[in-house]
Amino acid sequence: MTRQATIGKVDQIPRGEGRKFRLGGVEIAVYHTQSGEVFASQSDCPHAGGPLADGLIGAANVICPLHERFFDLRTGACLGGDCAGLRIYPVALTAEGGIMLEIDEEGPTAAG
């Protein structure tokens, strides 16, 4: 079961950067790309817990600031193949710029 949750507005994140959001007990990294797209993933890098919202963002990918693990934000895949993938939350933007995430009812589980 999934539900939709609005966690904030896209203008709370500068273009080309990410921010960490807390929703209930869950921390989620939300990314606002230079071209205006929005992605969301688990907040901590699966490799060593780095803050992914502080990473460098490309067209649809993020580089962890601690050890440069590199992830595809569409699939969550680790592009270097050297650690586990990310849990990705599907994102929709409302007409008012609200960020709506699809969250599991029971909360997030770790990516496999």
Next chain:
Amino acid sequence: MAKKRLVVVGNGMAGVRAVEEVLIRGGAKHFDFAVFGDEPYGNYNRIMLSNVLSGEQDASEIFINPLDWYRENDIVLHAGAPVVKIDRAAKIVISETGVREAYDKLLIATGSRPLVPPIEGIYARDGRLKRGVFGFRNIDDCNAIIARAKESSRAIVIGGGLLGLEAARGLLTHLDDVHVVHSGKHLMTMQLDATGGVMLEASMKKLGARVHLEKSTVRILGEDCVTGVAFKDGSTLDCDLLVLATGVRPNAEIGLRAGLSVERAIVVDDQMRSVDDADVYSVGECAQHRGRVYGIVAPLWEQGKVFADHLTQSNLDVAYHGSKIATKLKVTGIELASMGSPEPQDGDELIQFAEPKKGVYKKLILRDSRLVGGILLGDISKAAYLMQAFERDAPLPDERLTMLFDFGAPSHKITLDEMPADAQVCNCNGVTKAAIVACVAAGNRTTKAAMDATRAGKGCGSCKTLVAEIVLHYCGGAVEEDPSVHYYVPGVPLTKPQLIAAVREQELKSVSSIFDALAGGVEDAASKPALASLLSTVWNGDYEDERGARFINDRVHGNIQKDGTFSVVPEIPGGVCTPEELKRIADVALKFGVPLVKLTGGQRIDLVGVPKELLPAVWGELGMPAGFAWAKSYRTCKSCIGSDYCRFGLGDSMGLARQIERRFRGVESPAKLKLGTAGCPRNCSEALIKDVGFVAIGDDKWEIYIGGAGGSRVRKGDILCTVDSEEKAIAIAGRFLQYYRENAKWRERTYDFVERVGVEHIYAVVVEDSEGQGAALDAAMQAAVEAACDPWKEAAAPKTVNQFVSTVQAEA
């Protein structure tokens, strides 16, 4: 045409490698894939389990194909779903969990399991292995053994073969008292002769293992839990942990139940097909080819290729002819390689060398000048060459001695060049020399990059040295280079001078405009900070500063730590601060509960562990300018006491350091810049190993050194020139730094830059002004100095929304 479905039973090294081979041949166009695996994981490198047991690697490091790999390749993975039935008439596979997959082609790659010898008392009453008794075959075994070892005082390994010795070595990292019990007359009976066995035994004892030979175990003692073992000779040995390493047994029952011919394993033809069903293939340890079943990894690669060639019809004439068996023992501290049979037959030529004191033993068995068997113990420097010759059945040189030793050390250059392109370097992952060379040529110019790209050396690791040598050799020599190694950043195909010219000419003033104009609009995250730095160098303050293009350190002006907090280093020019400043720093540390206060190597004070949201307040209370300890920029100038107090001082090194800091602070550069001034040649401030070092030699004279290093590499700086005033010293340094800023690659420290460009050339440009660009360099540096500002002022006026917010609370 509709795609066919390939179903693979077995998610181990053989099955998944076979699928990879199919994918390489474009098989995804013609096939859908589904893979069943017993274990609830992706595919991992079983060979490395001994490293996991010994703690040399973490279990997470041995995965070959993480779950994402299956998703990316549209492969349906049923992990944790053992297959219970293959219905060949209906062409359906059914798992224990009830999953059904229809197939057009089926690959059985179920591998093998530990052979549990029929010893009395090995099972508990519930039919499972007695508590404390383990096989050593998978990640769960490994974890269970490690957990048990923690509460055990003595471990016994039954079996003195390859696996048993690796298990014993692994156990020795957890326990002091480890015994190997072997029924044969010497260790590694299959691969060694008696002489080699005795020497290996000595080596194992040196590592701390106890070895018992010719001991046949007849009973496992203990009620529910193992307490020891009893031997045929009546003796017993107590233990609380027992590892079975007595061989493996093919998982061929699934074939038998499906009505396929099974002898020791599933019988296959030269195309790896079951002899009974042309739609069913089998590879790996569950397959029997020409009467042989293989228990090591190398044959799997060959079998996988034959299977894939045949399945995809890339080569219908392909045939597998069997593999020759060569192995290396993966026990840290012991070097052992073996090939073929350890004992000669009548008429064979035998070449031997033994030096028991050093534990070196070499034995080669030749038939018609071809290697049919061999042992290399204690010195495996010739192993790569000999294993190659053995596997290819290649004729050997008449000079037999050269096969055992490198006399007069023929250089590796010759050996590596002479090595055939298709020679296999990494046997674990089946990587050839040609693959590594191609990978180096494609721009992977470090051993790690080459290893990541090819997986060479990521199996047992024993070929890492050879991989490194090949990479080094083909990087360094007159090898064809990929032009991208000269690009400033990987994402934009231009060298730095070309890029600077294009940026100026097209007036590109933001990182995104560079991607749009020069890289086809493709945003490359990894290239962003380098481009942002370049814009700052070209335009100084006058460009569009997209903060997302900066590394996090440069967005919040601190150095990120492993826990996501930041370090705060205020500017302390020349390492001199007032008692008031010192007190203020202490007050701030107390007020904000800074967890660590550390003196840095650059003579400053580091407040470590400050959360992002506290940065503005900390800076505000410090009331000192930023020290740029996080940035690719001028950082600091270390100095000694100098002439004011030091009785040896020849120049005012402290004063010069402060002038230098006040001039260059905040000036960005391709890599960090650490400078130093020394008041005399005693070099107390280590000025000789700084990016730029100034050494007073008296009469107001200063020697200027460039390209020194005291980091991962240590290099004494090259003397650039001697000047006769502080002003001239600062001017020369500024001109050099500007030349470096305009010409160095991203992250290229001055010590690499100076070596690449040559100190003579730098002298010509900077000191002699031979190219007439001195005035332009000076003016550009002056502009950079004027544009530099203290980023900690952003505390009062953040540049971006939520700039210093660690966590945004979601709206209710």
